[in-house]
Amino acid sequence: MASQTMIEVRHLHKSYGPIRAVDDVSFAINQGEIVGFLGPNGAGKTTTMKMLTCFLAPTSGEVRVAGHDIYQDSMAVRRAVGYLPEDTPLYKSMTVLDFLRFVAAVREVPASRQKERLRAVVEVCGIKDRLGQIIGTLSKGYRQRVGLAQALVHDPPVLILDEPTSGLDPNQIAEIREVIRSLGKQKTLILSTHVLPEVEATCDRVIIIDAGKVVGDGSIEVLSKARLAQAGFLLSLETSQATERIRKALEALPDVDKVEPVSQGGAHSFIITPKKDKDPRLEIMKVCVAEGWIILQLTPKAASLEEVFRGLTQGGALARGAKGAPGSSQDEDDGDDDDDDGDDEDDEGSDEGDGDEDDEGGDDENEGGEEDGAGAGREPKESK
């Protein structure tokens, strides 16, 4: 039973008029896997999920969920799936308990088991003290939990959660992740997100989608490896010398591949990317001592998942549509990455030490990862 295929997607296409939202997506998910659907906004994650749950029909392709075809046996698919749509739509004028009772009835929980099931989901989702409350008056976090509870009430073998932690605060995210992980032991679970730490924190496997295509599919270790491989160092110096001169001096070092000035609290700071499999720290120390720069910090910086992700999805070493080797783009420091934040960093570099400038820089850099409320995978350069 353990390796039974629960979700099978073959050559799935979905077009909205001329727009190909999902373009030849294929994958298979076994029982007991927790799979993260990862992709930027508009990549086709939600559309794919909507097709898996029989809300939308594919333009072409075949989908089988729990052994049932979504076309021929739509009802059986829907019985087997618990679905939390994006933005957690709920009937806002109902109380939590009424709503869950309604869902239980429609989801065919036998009347004799209803009490027991409701008790179980209320327990798991931690909404015991909110049962009598009108859903519209609940906080976002509690709504999310109610959404999760309604997806679980019929004890489905397959769970499909579309951005289950979006808009939650760090504590709530941690709690929802905990719930998801505990569920993953018995169920097949797909969750979508555009936040990379989310996937790392909860999933066994990741399917990366961009522009409607699968650009990566592999275990979470592959992703983490890619992430580590892009590691660099954050160096902060105190000196009166010009940033550009320091940068040139550092870049001249044999083990250093690239030096990017970043703005950090008035000091000269650089992200140093070493050449592959090299450790330039000793060289850096030496050059600093020789030049008389005072080292404020030299810390290893794991590439943020955002960077790895951009490397994977924006024409990195990994060709579009190729599957199974997201790690192959590790050594590639993609050009797009520079375009994204290169501009403002250059500015900061030229008039360094300006406090306002620093703030702006910090905000810009945060944009990529601000959803990451839990704080996992924060880059040092973001900590201001």
Next chain:
Amino acid sequence: MGKTWTLYKRELGEFFNSPIAYIAIVVFLVLAGFIASWRIFSAEAPRAELRPFLELMPLIMVFLAPALAMRLLAEEKSSGTMELLITMPVTDWQVVLGKYLAALTVLGLAILFTLPIPIAMAAMGDLDWGVTAGGYIGLFLMGACYLSIGLMTSSWAGHQVIAFIVSIAICLPFFLLGHEWVTGMLPDGLRPWLQGIFGLGHHFKNISKGILDSRDVIYYLSIGAACLLLATQSLESRKWR
């Protein structure tokens, strides 16, 4: 049937959880009371008769039914709960039917609440109970028909206000084209044809005379059923390739 019942109960609860049902019913009752009573206090010829009431109620129904029906599907779409509902193991037909029956219940209640009017009339003067019963049955059938038109437009519209306006735009011609206000201007040859097809009001007229003709009943039922089927089709259209 069990699921339709569950959906029906939820929908009915939704009506009374929101102000819409109350507002629609109250406005309806105020208008109904006003129409029924204006003759009673007339200076020259005070008369207690139900005829003006039964003549004008169809027009009010043109507004009441769309007001009750507008949110049925449009609201689910705009708030996203449609996705929740339709990915549960229910058929589109169960969804449509459950919602329709809930709205019909509210409409029936609104009509029932006007019963004090004929009762008061009976106390004040002669009341033909046959005509009254016919009028009420006709009113209900007609309202049911408008309601199905409202549900159909609600299945098309992405917003309930649009559903409301469009369904009035459909219901009003249906009412007017069969009404003598319009048919009186038309050549004789065209009249029965127009009345037969568009004459929601015309068919009402027969019934409200106390004549329960199967043709009129079948007319209402078939229009109602056709609109519900179209609404179901419109829900299903999301699955078309």
